[in-house]
Amino acid sequence: MCGIVGAVAERNVQNILLEGLKRLEYRGYDSAGMAVRSPQGHLQRRRTLGKVAVLEECLVAEPLPGRSGIAHTRWATHGRPSEHNAHPHQSGERLAVVHNGIIENHETLRRELEAEGYAFISETDTEVIAHLLERESRQAGDLLAAVRRVLTRIDGAYALGVIHAEEPDVIIGARKGSPLVVGVGIDEAFLASDPLALLQVTDRFIYLEEGDAVRLCAGGRIEVFDTEGAVVERAVQTFEHGDGAASKGDYRHFMLKEIHEQPMVIAAALEGRLGERSVLVESFGPDAEALFRQARQIHIVACGTSYHAGMVARYWLERYAGLAVQVEVASEYRYRQVVVPEGTLFVTLSQSGETADTLAALRFARQRGYLASLAICNVPGSSLVRESDLTLMTQAGPEIGVASTKAFTTQLTALMLLTLALGRLRGQAEDEQANLVQGLRELPGLVARVLELDSAIEQLSMAFAEKHHALFLGRGAHFPIALEGALKLKEISYIHAEAYPAGELKHGPLALVDSEMPVISVAPNDELLDKLKSNLQEVRARGGELFVFADEQVGLIEEEYVHVLRLPHVHEALAPILYTVPLQLLSYHVAVLKGTDVDQPRNLAKSVTVE
């Protein structure tokens, strides 16, 4: 998804902007661009299609010296990926703008501006902002005033960065519906859509609030204005995660690094949240206990991988907390006439905390009479966190690979903590809770043991490299894990993969099973195992090749075309977390064999901040 970087400094900013763009590459994009005000007072711009490396080459040939500038990575929404659709956009030679989000009334504005003689060069919605700014800057006293006038005309979501040739060393930023942070430097100031883009220059950030505008000036002066235009103080926060997260270290890909970080981050997600025999309800915040006691139902809303985490949690919350649970993808939920019974807790799950549909669902839910909203999220300071009543941070650290791995297993860990917190307040047997708490303590060690199976899984992956389809099966809480396994394979290896609850096999997908359709099954040692075993027979009888991930205590026999990978024994309820890991490794190795762009798969974005 699009990324913004801006800088005003006493030195040349080109390389700061370029490094920022590189750090945002993980989000997914199709073109990149930069505009810098030259020492002679001219705006100069470079834009290229494809990777930031292409822009970098262009800048080697034609550098952009100057002390203030803005840059952008674009992910096409309005208009195909091309150089002329890439940002920054200009109106004339005096001003340049970068924009994340979508301007919903751009067509009306375009007609209005065309009628006044403005010529449009791109197919983007963003270009209307450039022309509106050009028009308003003729009337307004300064660039900030012009931006504020433009904001009253545009509907939709935006994070903006603007520079003007005639206002040296000034950047104006504004946000509504898309994230934007200010990086606080020493005698210099920065702007970005994600703090990660600026960790090379600062770890101190101001997280702009909805409707805020900001003026960054030479000497590091930063002024934030609210929707009314009044100067407001916003706290400067120190970024919690070290810069190490933004580099691959010794790993070939971020995704592999993040898979291997799981023992550490699951331990981090548990830190300070477990008592000796029970979960510490206070870790959900001071108001949590009173609110949790009133909870009668739960609605969980999320997108993508986070949605799969919600599906697993439904099994847990029903079984251990006795609560009715509904789980839904945010893009559907937000347009339904949802009926909210009294005492319903609204839970959002999001790695980024900026997913447009999940945020819109939260805002919609706030009008519907929920008991309270809880965000389970990985990004402190994100919109979702700031707008929810309660939060539980997943502590996974920045996740760079577009395909989510450690963010998912830490979400599951957090959801088990939620289950136990609610269970405890609703009379769950003390021994049952104590067993689960013990199981959670052992989990990081067990995940580390699964990671030792990496080369065995790499061997298995070879059977998939030439295949075009794959079928994943699971039962109970492992059905969502099968869905997540199929999603991972699709996302990074581009192999068509589907997942079914194993019991549905006979109701359709069995027709597809032959020697060309590998079937992957998650078969931990739980009460559904015997049923799953007969499903596996059905697949074998049709010549399908089976890959079974099973508990080391399960009596499944390996034979020709039946590959069994044995995993360490784990508390039955926590098996979905453990069994996710070999499926992540399988997808990873298949993608590497296929030679795809593992960390930035085609057409996908890390954080989908537009609808």
Ligand code: G6P
């Ligand atoms: C995108 C990402 C997925 C992610 C989904 C939801 O599609 O590529 O990995 O699961 O968004 O993102 P969130 O940040 O809300 O968890």
